[in-house]
Amino acid sequence: MERINSHQIYVGIIMFILGSAPLYELGIEAKQNATLAMLVGALAGLLLAGMYLYLHHRAPEAGLTELYRLHFGLWLGSGIAFIHGLELAFESTHLLQDYGYLTTLTLLETSPKWLVMLVACMLAGYTVVKGVEVLFRVIQLLFPITLTSYILLAVMLYLNKLPDLHRLFPFVGFDTIIRAALPSIMVFPFGQIIVFLALWSYAREKSQVTRMTVAGYLTVTAMLMYGNAMIMAVLGPRLAEGASIPLLQVVQLIRLGGFIERLDIVVTLLLFFGLYAKLAVNFMAVVLVMQPLFKWSRKLCTGVVGAVMFTAALFERNYTTHLWLGKYIMRNELLIFQIGIPVIMLLIGLRRRQGQMPNTTSEIITK
Numbered sequence: 001m002e003r004i005n006s007h008q009i010y011v012g013i014i015m016f017i018l019g020s021a022p023l024y025e026l027g028i029e030a031k032q033n034a035t036l037a038m039l040v041g042a043l044a045g046l047l048l049a050g051m052y053l054y055l056h057h058r059a060p061e062a063g064l065t066e067l068y069r070l071h072f073g074l075w076l077g078s079g080i081a082f083i084h085g086l087e088l089a090f091e092s093t094h095l096l097q098d099y100g101y102l103t104t105l106t107l108l109e110t111s112p113k114w115l116v117m118l119v120a121c122m123l124a125g126y127t128v129v130k131g132v133e134v135l136f137r138v139i140q141l142l143f144p145i146t147l148t149s150y151i152l153l154a155v156m157l158y159l160n161k162l163p164d165l166h167r168l169f170p171f172v173g174f175d176t177i178i179r180a181a182l183p184s185i186m187v188f189p190f191g192q193i194i195v196f197l198a199l200w201s202y203a204r205e206k207s208q209v210t211r212m213t214v215a216g217y218l219t220v221t222a223m224l225m226y227g228n229a230m231i232m233a234v235l236g237p238r239l240a241e242g243a244s245i246p247l248l249q250v251v252q253l254i255r256l257g258g259f260i261e262r263l264d265i266v267v268t269l270l271l272f273f274g275l276y277a278k279l280a281v282n283f284m285a286v287v288l289v290m291q292p293l294f295k296w297s298r299k300l301c302t303g304v305v306g307a308v309m310f311t312a313a314l315f316e317r318n319y320t321t322h323l324w325l326g327k328y329i330m331r332n333e334l335l336i337f338q339i340g341i342p343v344i345m346l347l348i349g350l351r352r353r354q355g356q357m358p359n360t361t362s363e364i365i366t367k
Contacts, residue, residue: 004132009212022247029180042221084289139281157234
């Protein structure tokens, strides 16, 4: 069986949550206190992560489909797994659109968006076919490049004396911060960690899953909060709110020694790394959820899911529609699958607490 080690879980959590988050100035509704909104959303998301980890440890060898069957029975659990698989496929479609829009807005303005999305879908699909181990090895290779590059960019911002910490004040009010954080930042990007319920079962060291997940979660929270604060300190709330991709606008201001400039290309590549990691993990989760339902091979399931995702991505009209779908439609769907159903599973699990929980997939399916 495929296995991943504890360090791969750590970097996988970081790269997945990082994902497409740098494309947006999260918590902008809280204006100059967007970073505090990020903190509140992250703390709420940490509670969700704790709930997911509890559900995982009830049956450590079970994937997401098996967990649904364990808690809701074979037929209802399979139905919920199928609907959740469709929702994850919709998220993956949204990530494909992110790829397309990011490329056409920055690097290849005249390239057809459908071609960019097709290449991204095929790259992620190829990784999924190769398996969980290969996926996390690729993410492990991308992580040091991504981390080092973001650190260098942060240093360059200070060398240019661009951040003005006065732009982070005054305090707008705790109620505004809460409204900006909940549920928006809680469900995106932090609550999306629920996809790891399909992947934690591949961990080699079961006892390290919780520690590495929490460590990765706290690391990426610090990274996102710092990045959020720097964008706000450089641009201020008005410019940050009006920018299509605030991070790119910040980096375009960097000038060092008269020759280090145009670093927005580097940032675009870093955004590609994050989008690839998130898309591939989401894609893998969809396949792992759907495979037990249809008894398909990994290749066939990947091909069908990839074709559906790519076809669905072609129907989106424009960038405004893309943002609207992400902000309103996906948020409501995520609330159901990130909070509603897991809470029900938690309550069912607490009622069965005195019973012995099955540990193998065959036991779960026949229960």
